[in-house]
Amino acid sequence: MIDLAKLKKRVEKFYKNSEATYRDARNALCHYQNLAPQQENYTFTNGSVKELINLAGTIPVTYKGNTYNIPICIWLLDTHPNNAPICYVKPTSHMLVKASKFVDQNGRIYLPYLEDWKPYKSDLLELIQVLIVTFGETPPVYSKPKSDSYSFPSSTHVPTSSGVALYPTKTTNYPPGEALPKHPIFPPNSPAIYPNYPQYPGPSIPSYPPTGNFGLTIPSAGTGTIKDEHIKVSLISGIEEKLLRKMKEQVQQKQAELQTLTRTQEELKHGKMKLDLMINKLEKEQSDLDKSITVLKDTEQELKTAIGKMENQEAINVDDAVTTTAPLYKQLLNTYAEEAALEDAIYYMGEALRCGIIDLDVFLKQVRTLSRKQFMLRALMQKCRQKAGLAI
Known part of the structure; x- marks a missing residue:
């Protein structure tokens, strides 16, 4: 299992746009689990060396109805996704690179998708899908030729790496340049036999000695020529096979495009759900805000009305x-007020004594009189509360 946390740490260490790079690599690794991230040094054409992350492994490619694992390596530049990645075909010891307009002799991959790379719009997932469709039309590798002699089942038509169609007579192994029929999907680390792009026979085919393991099926023994009807049948068969292959390629391409559109649709639906939740939350907050504004306006109006009434009224006697x-x-209220007044008088008498305004004899005489009145008032207040049924 891929350690995404470790991948994120590596990306944050070496890449400028770490969040976008990690998200792009994670999506590709989740869809194609035969790929794995590696951290290695990459040597550029100018001789400079930089430590980069690459996605190495195999991708499933369908060719002639069979599925094969094509080994690739995708190098992510430290400016990803502003610049397109560098892609290579990495053949195993059992394979050779087949050069084409999309792959050079060194295995470097050239695609219009890479040339037209758009930052933050192009991504690794779509790049791998384009590679699958392209390699399904033009396989980038084929199996190495072997020095052993081969023989084949008489019912099997096998094109060789030279493009000459042979009709074998016995069964042992397969010749170089062609994959096993009905080959299963290989595990990530197992060497697979990859198909060589077939070539179809022309109007004439060279003859082979009758004593060899390989021989041509011809209408009459002892002649090395093919009649017009045989050429016609061969051409019709070749055209039918080519048309069928083209149809399969178109179907695979449309399927890849459909998968991309389906994924985009799911992302749009998910985004729509988020937007709906945000809109509902905003509408609720707007409704609460409108209610609060209404309450504040009503309260403000009440305050203005109360202030207007108070301004028009005459002064009130306390x-x-x-x-x-x-x-x-009423008796209880008056008694309480008088008792509180006596309390204040005693306090100010003490302040007068402290300040030397009155002498001690006057203070003691007045305090004795005030205390006696205060005691009587408190007794009266207690009796009134008892009669009124209040707590004492």
Whole structure:
């Protein structure tokens, strides 16, 4: 299993746009689990060396109805995704690179998708899908030729690396340049036999000695020529096979495009759900805000009305403002007020003594008189509360 946490640390260490690079690499690794991240030194054409991360492994490619694992290596530049990655085909010891307009002799891959790379729009997942479609049309590797002699089942038509169609007579192994029919999907670390792009026979085919392991099926023994009807049948068969291959390539390409569109649709749906939640939250907050504004406006209006009424009213006597509902309560209120006044008088008498305004004899005489009145008032206040049924 791929350690995504370790990958993230490596990306954060070596890459400028670490978040976008990690997200792009993680999506590719999750979809194609035969790829694995590696941290190695990459030597550029100018001789400079830089430590970069690459995705190395195999990708499944369908060719002639069979699925093969093509070994590749995708180097991510430290400016990714602003610049396109550098891609290579990495053949095993059992394979050779087949040069084409998409792959050079060194295995370097050239694609229009890489040339037209758009920062933050192009990604590794789409790049791998384009590689699968391209390699399904033009395989980038083929198996190495062997020095051993080969023989084949009489019912199997096998093109060689030279492009000449042979009709073998016995079964042992397969010749170089062609993959096993009905070959399963190989494990990531196992060497696979890869298909060589077939070539079809022309109007004439060289003859082979009748004593060899290989021989041509011809209408009459002892002649090395093919009649017009045989050429016609061969050409029709070749055209049918080519058309069928083209149809399969178109279907695979459309399937890859459909997968990309499906993934985009899922992302759009997920984004729409997020936007809907955000809109609902904003609408709720807007509704709460409108309610709060309405309450504040009503309260403000009430305050303005109360202030207007108070401005139009005459001055109120404080003694008249406090009224009681019964004579007992009025007596209790007056007693409490008088007792509080005596308390204040005793306090100020003490301050006068301290400041030397009055002497000690006057202070003691006045305090004795005030204390006696205060005691009587407190006793009266307690009796009133008892009659009124209040807590004592």
